[in-house]
Amino acid sequence: MKTTIVGYPRIGSLRELKFAEEKYFRKEITAAELEKAAEKLRLENLDVQRQSGLDLIPSNDFSYYDGMLDTAVLLGAVPARYTALGLSPLDTYFAMARGYQGSEGDVKALAMKKWFNTNYHYMVPEVDDDTEIKLSDTKPFDLFSEALANGVKTKPVIIGAYTFLKLARFTGKKNAGDIAQSVVNVYADVIAKLSALGAEWIQLDESCLVKDMTAEDITFFKDIYTKILDKKGSAKILLQTYFGDVRDCYNDICALAFDGIGLDFIEGIKTAELVEKNGFPKDKVLFAGVVNGKNIWKNHYAKTLAIIDDIKDKCGEIVLGTSCSLLHVPYTLKNESKLSDDYKKYFAYAEEKLSELAELKAITEGECSDKLEANKALFSQPRSGADKSVTERVAKLTDKDFVRLPEFAEREKIQKKEFGLPLLPTTTIGSFPQTIEVRKNRAAFRKGELCEADYDKFISQKIIDCIRLQEKIGLDVLVHGEFERNDMVEYFGECLDGYIFTEKAWVQSYGTRCVKPPVVWGDISRAKPITVKWSKFAQSLTDKPVKGMLTGPVTILNWSFPREDISLKESAMQIALAIRDEVLDLEANGIKIIQVDEAALREKLPLRRSDWHSEYLDWAIPAFRLVHSGAKADTQIHTHMCYSEFADIIKDIDDMDADVITFEASRSDLTILDVLKENNFRTEVGPGVYDIHSPRVPSENEIENALHKMLDRIPAQKLWVNPDCGLKTRGEAETVPSLENLVAAAKNVRKTL
Incomplete structure (x- = not known):
């Protein structure tokens, strides 16, 4: 089995990118100096993942602010009020993220919302009737080439076309269907360019597939990807999902010409059941999200191996991975100098989760039995903390403990009189x-x-x-x-x-x-x-x-x-x-x-x-x-x-x-x-x-x-x-x-x- 991750943290293990960006906002460093700091962090991340033995390392999971904002820029979905400022591409990007107030103009930032069920926030892309969707940025190609120049052929990561269209805000008369073909054309161009650069796998993140989908949603998704996959050429396309299961469209996505499908076995309540009941196409690679990308507890190897045993006979090739991007956990336990080993032995941050994937891979190959036994021993012993x-x-709570009296209308009258505001x-x-x-x-x-x-x-x-x-x-x-x-x-x-x-x-x-x-x-x-x-x-x-x-x-x-x-x-x-x-x-x-x-x-x-x-x-x-x-x-x-x-x-x-x-x-x-x-x-x-x-x-x-x-x-x-x-x-x-x-x-x- 091979190993991969959906994505890696990008802010820096000691928040180096944060501090560099804030210096740039204060005009204490130049754009070139900011990019140099960002490149240093990207190459450090690349090296950590390479040394861990990870088989498929992602690229383009880096962002100065947010991946959805990056995707909007890639597609040219930059509202005119930002381009009218006449700023550099980088400053236009930050104006969309943070707003801008200066001699060039005064604009608010794009709307910001929570990213599915996480504490991460994404910038909401905005599409009006004059938006011209076209390939407008080179970031995915630049970062793939950067990694390749440093000895790693990566798996480029891009937020998928369907998720972009479902999360974008349409401010005019046009809707997602009206620009779908233009979006398809951009994704086809991106895949072609990445393939020409040497990319073997390209990951398209479609997290909206784990939400409730109507028949119309499924048809829309299939229409988009039938067109995109018709133009994929020799590139292998990974459909990556996370934060849940794809119960509404499992068979539909299995029938499409994806080369790999990424499923979440942690938050996906019905994922294992879907594979058990329906099987999995032997001509596709299952990217199995079995290491929790959102929590910091160690992986319970026995439970994970049981999942793998249950599905391996129903699949062809399996790649072990994380349930979602490791963006949602800290970088490394190496920075925790004050935390007791009594606690740390139960934890795995992003870097440690890379080691867990390597150990799980080795265990499935009949190696690292000592790691498996140590993991079993850890989970067999009771933890402190019970009170x-x-x-x-909690057990003694009754219904009346959840009701405040008097009722709202009476309280409102009392409070109006009390405060006299x-x-x-x-x-x-x-x-x-x-x-x-x-x-x-x-x-x-x-x-x-x-x-x-x-x-x-x-x-x-x-x-x-x-x-x-x-x-x-x-x-x-x-x-x-x-x-x-x-x-x-x-x-x-x-x-x-x-x-x-x-x-x-x-x-x-x-x-x-x-x-x-x-x-x-x-x-x-x-x-x-x-x-x-x-x-x-x-x-x-x-x-x-x-x-x-x-x-x-x-x-x-x-x-x-x-x-x-x-x-x-x-x-x-x-x-x-x-x-x-x-x-x-x-x-x-x-x-x-x-x-x-x-x-x-x-x-x-x-x-x-x-x-x-x-x-x-x-x-x-x-x-x-x-x-x-x-x-x-x-x-x-x-x-x-x-x-x-x-x-x-x-x-x-x-x-x-x-x-x-x-x-x-x-x-x-x-x-x-x-x-x-x-x-x-x-x-x-x-x-x-x-x-x-x-x-x-x-x-x-x-x-x-x-x-x-x-x-x-x-x-x-x-x-x-x-x-x-x-x-x-x-x-x-x-x-x-x-x-x-x-x-x-x-x-x-x-x-x-």
Whole structure:
């Protein structure tokens, strides 16, 4: 058997690409210097994969920002507002990703959404009626040639034509069918050029095949690929799927002229059943995704070998691989100098997963029996982390623990009277810019170079400054700024028993944004109050309400590496009880508005609608309700969600029974407003009026126009005014004028009501 992976991380094991790009954005290095840094990382990755013994190494899995954005550029789907800036190709690319504000013009970034059921975000390609689809970039060819020049004939990776067309946003009268032939022509050209360069295998990622497909979808897919495969020539085409199974179209894709088909045996609930029931074409290569590309636990060799044994007689050639790209896990355990071996022996990051594939290959060939026995021994021994009191507390929950009284309408009346806020109350989502000074002081405190008293003094002054700034700007509901927090999940995880933390396990979330997910090791509980100290201090500084800021249980779980030995539901309820304790402590200490962020609620929603409730929503929504069901009627519960498609679960979101919810909306052109109106959304709502993931400053007029659009669909009594996400990643230079314009716009619109 041969081995391969779907893709490899690209941000750098120590985030080198992130830092190089940020230097480029600050004009501290040139485009040539940025490309040199990127090339160095690509060649390092190439060498790691080559030395691991990987048989088919991918190329073109590198990106400066996002693979979907790269595909849009490849196809020439660059909206005219970006080309009109007259920037270089690289700066035009970054303008699409981040927005642009300068003498050449002022444009917002493309919309950004979650990539299927992951915490990675992709840029949504935009196609209008004037878009001319044609081969417009050389990146796949350049990176294949680069690897070839360094001794490796790679497997080029490109997002597939069907997935591109299904995820693209059509802004005019044309639809996917209208440009399908042009897209087919580009893919045929790409395959021909790569084949001419010497590529033997070309991987086309079609992750949309694991979602619900109608008969029309299947016909559309078959039409596209019948045409593409008719022109493939001598190249071998791998249809790669991941994040689930292809139950709707298995036989259809097997009947097409693909040379290989990649199936996910980890998240694909029905993948093994499909192969067992229908067989697999002997003239095709099965690329079996048997190593988990999304979690950091070691592969259980006995279970994986059982899968291989079950399918090998039904297939011809099998290539062992990962379930999806390793983009979703950290680079290497070699950077974890502080993590105990008692933990590390259970983990496998991207580089270690390459070793697992090599060992699995050797075991199937009758070698490495010692590796198999060591793996069996590891999984046979019990792990630490069990807490009987936690599991008993979860077991004792009853239906009433998930219901808050009085009901929403009565609470709304009580809270209007309690807070006396104006129409269109203004607030922010929570965090304020984390400056170099903030990060340096936090690092010094963690290293023991700054004592706790001095660190607390520093944080206290930052909070004082933040409260005074918000009062000066004129915001109605304030926040403390979250200067003490490194990350909205890691900070809470550090204060919960049952979590462990890594040192350098960085994972790309979008562009240059990286996160370091904590690991759920054992049963979760709260040992002591987490946020009460600083929330209480902030509230003491002002007569205006200051929100207590918490992260919700579903987001904490979804943005962690979860356990695999218990259900996600069990873990979520454990975390929910811990956050519930924090809500009640905040309330007891005079915090009257408490925001429990569920930014990642939709993230783990199953990709198939039939599994939504039974596999997820039936425990995810109750977990949030459990957090706040004990709060008093005059305590206002807020939540926040961002960068997902909410339309299809909007009723479930309303059923969370929060008092106020803020949404990301600005990058999506406020399309969620119609959904809220159509569904008679009960909860008070704050759709984001400007995009904080872009450095541009929205004008007062721009925000006023957004508010008028909102008021066409949302009653003024239910509308809040806020940015679309936290301000942590922004600089002070753009944050202050943006918020000043936000407050001024809200006041101007109030006068018209």
